Amino acid sequence: MEAEKSQLLLVAGSEMNPDVLCRDLQELGYTVSVAQDGEGALKLLEEKPVDLVLLDIHTLDLEGLQLLEQIKRADTLHHRPILALGGANAGVTVEKALAMGAEDFLLAPFTPQLLKARICECLEKQRLRDEVHSQSLKLAAMEKLATDLTQTILPLGIALSAEKDLDRLLERIVLEAKSICNADMGILYLRGEDNCLKFAILRNDSLNAAWGGTTGQPIALPPAPLFGADGKPNDTFVAAYVAATGTSVNIPDMYQTEGFDFTENKAYDTKDGYHSVSCLVVPLKNNDSEVIGVVQLVNAQNPTTGEIVPFSSYLLQVVESLASQASVALSNQLLLQREKKLLKGQVDLEIGRKIQTDFLPETLPQPRGWEIAASFYPARQVAGDFYDAFTMVNGTRVGLIIADVCDKGVGPAMFMALLRSLLRVLAQQTYPSDLLKDFGDQSPRKSRPEDPAQKRILLKIGAQALKKAMEITNNYMIDNHSRMNMFATMFFGVIDPATGLLLYINGGHEFPVICGPNGIKQRLKTTGPAVGMMPKINYKIQEAQLEPGDILFTYTDGVPEAHNPAGALFTDERLLAVLESPPPSAKGLLDLIETQVREHMGDADQFDDITMLAVRWSPKD
Numbered sequence: 001m002e003a004e005k006s007q008l009l010l011v012a013g014s015e016m017n018p019d020v021l022c023r024d025l026q027e028l029g030y031t032v033s034v035a036q037d038g039e040g041a042l043k044l045l046e047e048k049p050v051d052l053v054l055l056d057i058h059t060l061d062l063e064g065l066q067l068l069e070q071i072k073r074a075d076t077l078h079h080r081p082i083l084a085l086g087g088a089n090a091g092v093t094v095e096k097a098l099a100m101g102a103e104d105f106l107l108a109p110f111t112p113q114l115l116k117a118r119i120c121e122c123l124e125k126q127r128l129r130d131e132v133h134s135q136s137l138k139l140a141a142m143e144k145l146a147t148d149l150t151q152t153i154l155p156l157g158i159a160l161s162a163e164k165d166l167d168r169l170l171e172r173i174v175l176e177a178k179s180i181c182n183a184d185m186g187i188l189y190l191r192g193e194d195n196c197l198k199f200a201i202l203r204n205d206s207l208n209a210a211w212g213g214t215t216g217q218p219i220a221l222p223p224a225p226l227f228g229a230d231g232k233p234n235d236t237f238v239a240a241y242v243a244a245t246g247t248s249v250n251i252p253d254m255y256q257t258e259g260f261d262f263t264e265n266k267a268y269d270t271k272d273g274y275h276s277v278s279c280l281v282v283p284l285k286n287n288d289s290e291v292i293g294v295v296q297l298v299n300a301q302n303p304t305t306g307e308i309v310p311f312s313s314y315l316l317q318v319v320e321s322l323a324s325q326a327s328v329a330l331s332n333q334l335l336l337q338r339e340k341k342l343l344k345g346q347v348d349l350e351i352g353r354k355i356q357t358d359f360l361p362e363t364l365p366q367p368r369g370w371e372i373a374a375s376f377y378p379a380r381q382v383a384g385d386f387y388d389a390f391t392m393v394n395g396t397r398v399g400l401i402i403a404d405v406c407d408k409g410v411g412p413a414m415f416m417a418l419l420r421s422l423l424r425v426l427a428q429q430t431y432p433s434d435l436l437k438d439f440g441d442q443s444p445r446k447s448r449p450e451d452p453a454q455k456r457i458l459l460k461i462g463a464q465a466l467k468k469a470m471e472i473t474n475n476y477m478i479d480n481h482s483r484m485n486m487f488a489t490m491f492f493g494v495i496d497p498a499t500g501l502l503l504y505i506n507g508g509h510e511f512p513v514i515c516g517p518n519g520i521k522q523r524l525k526t527t528g529p530a531v532g533m534m535p536k537i538n539y540k541i542q543e544a545q546l547e548p549g550d551i552l553f554t555y556t557d558g559v560p561e562a563h564n565p566a567g568a569l570f571t572d573e574r575l576l577a578v579l580e581s582p583p584p585s586a587k588g589l590l591d592l593i594e595t596q597v598r599e600h601m602g603d604a605d606q607f608d609d610i611t612m613l614a615v616r617w618s619p620k621d
């Protein structure tokens with residue numbers, strides 16, 4: 001911490017001249033407050049921001065150790081460090097001060113330079129403690145979020161998707177959201193074709209009110225227009241505003257908030273003897289990012305005391321995750337209602353195709369100097385292949401995934417959707433390498449011997465996210481969906497666009513190829529089994545280096561196993577021959593391979609999904 005930004009509190013006593021000491025500290029660049037006695041020190045600690053306390057252990061009104069004890073007791077929130085000052089004969093007292101919580105000590109006589117050095121040491125130790133505490137809090141939040149996502153939100157999303165009755169689906173969305181937040185009231189609105197928000201479900205525990213849904217009790221409240229006469233979002237009704245803007249709103253106290261007109265809520269309170277305080281409103285969006293509904297929660301309650309509290313930012317994040325899962329199910333239900341005239345089998349296939357298409361990225365990241373291209377040709381309306389590309393680690397890395405779920409059709413497509421959601425959510429978390437070495441590690445220690453090469457790789461940026469995403473996803477699939485008897489071969493790579501370094505895990509997948517202008521340079525072999533095949537796998541990470549002009553080419557087995565009318569395969573050998581002379585473009589390479597595969601297939605039906613993902617580092621000028 002820089003001296004000119006540090007606030008010091010000097011507690012005067014009989015050992016030190018406070019005026020001289022204060023002058024020396026100010027000349028060193030510190031801002032100094034002086035307390036002439038213990039009572040004044042305690043008062044200043046309450047009133048002023050203080051980074052360090054310099055305590056003369058022989059204070060004028062209280063014995064120094066007593067004052068130190070009172071300061072530590074009163075300062076439980078900030079834990080500000082204390083530097084004990086004493087005379088040459090104060091050794092025994094100083095030892096006691098250190099035992100009682102003083103950070104360090106300094107005995108007279110001492111120079112201003114020595115004093116500054118000791119102050120800097122104390123401040124640096126405090127800074128490090130604060131940083132560790134902050135990281136620990138972030139880690140705890142990440143662990144809780146990962147737990148909620150894998151154990152609650154994602155399974156709930158699957159359960160919601162299985163619900164075929166619209167009224168029960170809407171009720172469950174409200175009840176689950178209320179339960180997660182311990183909210184007293186929950187409301188779900190649906191967006192109508194007339195751009196109005198209509199009440200669908202209302203549940204209020206304290207008033208024992210249940211309207212809409214399976215209750216058969218209609219909600220006698222008029223729809224709310226999403227937009228005003230001026231065409232702007234309707235900010236007189238917070239749920240309509242959220243539906244119009246597609247953004248969540250978190251309000252600690254509706255009676256103390258400006259910007260929204262809560263006249264309707266206040267009228268509801270007056271009529272029914274209720275008191276609305278905290279409010280959380282989250283949009284439900286379909287796969288086209290269009291708002292199809294809104295969930296509004298009112299009056300979060302402390303689970304221990306029952307006291308009404310604001311909705312925390314963490315609860316906002318969890319409810320938005322729930323809303324994302326619920327939106328898929330709700331979107332599917334609404335889509336089913338609009339397509340009742342179609343045959344059920346055709347409806348299922350079309351919904352599956354749309355869900356899968358929406359799970360594939362609309363656009364691929366294009367880091368400066370890099371080209372990323374993909375092609376996807378399902379053998380049926382829905383497929384088991386998928387690919388993904390997304391930024392990681394605050395935009396400094398790019399994650400690349402290509403996978404092939406066993407079998408074809410709706411089942412593998414849903415398995416793929418769950419895999420993709422888990423992998424992306426987990427990979428985009430931040431995993432500090434020193435704090436997360438045991439996080440998610442569920443395999444027996446005896447089967448995990450130290451591997452120096454792996455230990456070195458795991459220290460690299462993005463390695464922890466890669467490893468944890470694969471291992472947690474694999475364990476989740478085994479623990480929760482093993483009865484589906486499905487698995488997926490998968491290649492997951494993390495590229496550093498600045499250096500071309502590639503960290504990767506190959507889970508039983510076709511060997512990706514690194515090729516340059518002069519041909520094939522390397523094939524990336526498997527580092528572990530397919531995902532969902534075996535429990536508690538310790539996936540090994542390998543690394544490869546791309547140079548400017550190189551292309552990383554990944555594909556599924558539908559490419560070499562493409563059949564012609566006579567049943568002959570396209571083969572790996574023919575594919576590798578193309579890669580020996582690649583065009584200078586990722587998209588150009590995919591187009592060339594697709595052309596040759598299609599020429600080979602002729603009039604034959606496509607037997608398997610064909611998916612390719614290529615990344616090229618453009619040569620430097």
